[in-house]
Amino acid sequence: MSHAKKLFETLVREHADMLTVYLRSALGNVSDVDDLFQETMVVAWRRLDDFDHTRPFGPWLRGIARKLLQAHYRQARARRYTPAILDRLEARLAQLGHHPGDTWRDKLEMLRGCVQALPEHYHAVVTLRYFQEQAVAQLAHTLRLSIAAAKKRLQRARALVLDCMERKLAPLSSPVDQP
Amino acid sequence: MTPDPSWKEDVLRLAGAWIDGHDDGTPAAGAASPPSEHGEVTQRYLADLLLVDALLSNMSHDAARERERRIRRVMQALDEPAATVPARARVLRWAPLLTAAAVLLVVVLGSWIQFARQSLADDVLTAVNEVSAEATDRVYSFRRVQAAGEAGGEPAGRLYLRGRTGLVIVCDQAVLGRNADQFWVVVPPQEVFLSHDFQWIDARATQDEVGLRFVQQLSLESRHIPLMQLASVAELMQHDYDVTVSRVQFGPRVADLLQGQRRSARADLPAIIRLWSDHASRIIQRAELSWAPDNTLVLELLPAELVADQWYDYPAHCQGVPAVQHVP
Numbered sequence: 001m002s003h004a005k006k007l008f009e010t011l012v013r014e015h016a017d018m019l020t021v022y023l024r025s026a027l028g029n030v031s032d033v034d035d036l037f038q039e040t041m042v043v044a045w046r047r048l049d050d051f052d053h054t055r056p057f058g059p060w061l062r063g064i065a066r067k068l069l070q071a072h073y074r075q076a077r078a079r080r081y082t083p084a085i086l087d088r089l090e091a092r093l094a095q096l097g098h099h100p101g102d103t104w105r106d107k108l109e110m111l112r113g114c115v116q117a118l119p120e121h122y123h124a125v126v127t128l129r130y131f132q133e134q135a136v137a138q139l140a141h142t143l144r145l146s147i148a149a150a151k152k153r154l155q156r157a158r159a160l161v162l163d164c165m166e167r168k169l170a171p172l173s174s175p176v177d178q179p
Numbered sequence: 180m181t182p183d184p185s186w187k188e189d190v191l192r193l194a195g196a197w198i199d200g201h202d203d204g205t206p207a208a209g210a211a212s213p214p215s216e217h218g219e220v221t222q223r224y225l226a227d228l229l230l231v232d233a234l235l236s237n238m239s240h241d242a243a244r245e246r247e248r249r250i251r252r253v254m255q256a257l258d259e260p261a262a263t264v265p266a267r268a269r270v271l272r273w274a275p276l277l278t279a280a281a282v283l284l285v286v287v288l289g290s291w292i293q294f295a296r297q298s299l300a301d302d303v304l305t306a307v308n309e310v311s312a313e314a315t316d317r318v319y320s321f322r323r324v325q326a327a328g329e330a331g332g333e334p335a336g337r338l339y340l341r342g343r344t345g346l347v348i349v350c351d352q353a354v355l356g357r358n359a360d361q362f363w364v365v366v367p368p369q370e371v372f373l374s375h376d377f378q379w380i381d382a383r384a385t386q387d388e389v390g391l392r393f394v395q396q397l398s399l400e401s402r403h404i405p406l407m408q409l410a411s412v413a414e415l416m417q418h419d420y421d422v423t424v425s426r427v428q429f430g431p432r433v434a435d436l437l438q439g440q441r442r443s444a445r446a447d448l449p450a451i452i453r454l455w456s457d458h459a460s461r462i463i464q465r466a467e468l469s470w471a472p473d474n475t476l477v478l479e480l481l482p483a484e485l486v487a488d489q490w491y492d493y494p495a496h497c498q499g500v501p502a503v504q505h506v507p
Contacts, residue, residue, distance in 0.1 A: 008257075012250055016246045016249060017242070017246060020233075020249070021241075024233035025229040025233040037252075037253070038249070041253040042253065042257065043289050088223045088227065088230070092227065092230050093230075101304055108237075108238065111235075112238070115235070117413075129237055130235040130238065131239055132238055133239055133343070133357045137285060139240075155191045155195040156191075158194070158195075158232060159187070159191055162231045163355075166429070
């Protein structure tokens with residue numbers, strides 16, 4: 001592998017989680033994330049000479065991804081997200097990028113704290129859904145809830161995590177307007 | 180955020196339907212009204228909820244394996260001048276040119292048998308993957324074969340597996356395990372290391388010579404351990420290996436023998452993987468992970484045994500109150 005590719009692999013590795021989160025947020029169909037991820041990185045590699053090295057790599061990468069997402073929305077029969085949604089995702093990820101922490105994992109420590117701080121019944125549903133990767137029907141069975149009740153609990157849990165995340169991100173000079 | 184329960188409830192329901200309604204890859208019927216119909220404030224809140232879902236998904240342990248798989252795909256794509264964009268995207272972009280594909284019909288027909296065999300192998304692997312991911316306990320003996328052609332050797336240890344994330348390896352020196360999103364090592368008399376990342380556990384344990392003793396006693400290498408989760412192996416084969424399948428007799432059973440040859444040059448992955456899966460149940464009966472002719476890890480299914488519900492949590496392997504260290 002050439003030196004340039006090794007350096008690029010370092011960049012890919014550093015931004016892989018951020019790009020995955022962006023694409024997953026912006027795609028209704030999770031199975032499309034893999035393809036868009038690869039396509040974004042390959043385009044970034046081909047256009048690396050265009051990248052302004054004095055600026056952060058993450059927003060540039062998301063810019064490429066956004067164009068590919070819009071092409072994907074046109075080509076595939078996918079749910080189309082509005083520019084307002086994509087703008088918001090971009091702003092939130094930029095905000096996370098400014099959050100203290102050397103790595104993506106460090107930056108997400110506050111999110112772990114938010115999950116830990118959830119009331120027990122919300123913590124349980126988040127753990128089953130996201131850390132044990134149970135489908136809604138399965139976790140509903142585990143918690144002896146109806147599927148509708150399990151979905152409701154998940155919705156509330158995500159809203160609580162969002163509220164907590166906003167509180168922790170708020171001290172920064174945020175580029176994100178409150179909704 | 181201004182409290183306004185009415186619109187928030189609506190957005191929560193919509194986001195919930197979008198997120199939780201497509202476990203199978205399809206949107207929930209009637210739930211996917213176009214986002215442009217919603218006001219900008221609600222769209223922002225909707226975006227935030229979608230982001231929270233993606234962030235939480237990214238915190239699962241499997242996310243790390245998925246990340247590595249995506250990175251491998253990218254780096255492989257960069258090494259293939261013709262394959263600069265994923266196949267799906269190329270098909271969509273160059274759809275009009277597909278009419279020219281008729282010219283290639285003879286080539287396609289010539290490749291058909293090979294394709295059909297790979298497709299069959301993929302189907303079998305998918306079934307094996309699904310069965311391996313079920314939250315059922317399976318116990319395997321394992322040993323490392325370090326001489327070409329060596330068949331025997333005493334099992335080095337016992338491996339307990341439950342679904343995709345439950346793993347326990349027991350030896351005299353320590354117990355290593357994983358449950359859901361965290362790995363742990365219990366070191367006698369009462370010391371426990373916890374981490375969400377196996378590499379941290381490995382590095383820390385090796386630093387303290389615990390891991391070194393552990394892998395030496397079991398005749399394992401650190402790179403062997405994550406691959407002992409057989410559900411991960413089946414999935415890995417689907418993405419990173421050229422796989423063939425053949426029907427074989429395995430003791431009294433009829434089995435499918437899946438043989439995978441690694442496509443990439445990554446030495447941390449086995450060069451060859453062989454899985455014998457029972458044809459009826461799809462349960463893996465035997466696995467051979469071979470890095471080199473003198474470095475093969477062999478796992479063999481043992482008779483089912485009753486395993487405690489909490490077996491995959493470290494407290495089940497401690498006596499008293501342990502000193503727990505969280506490794507970052």
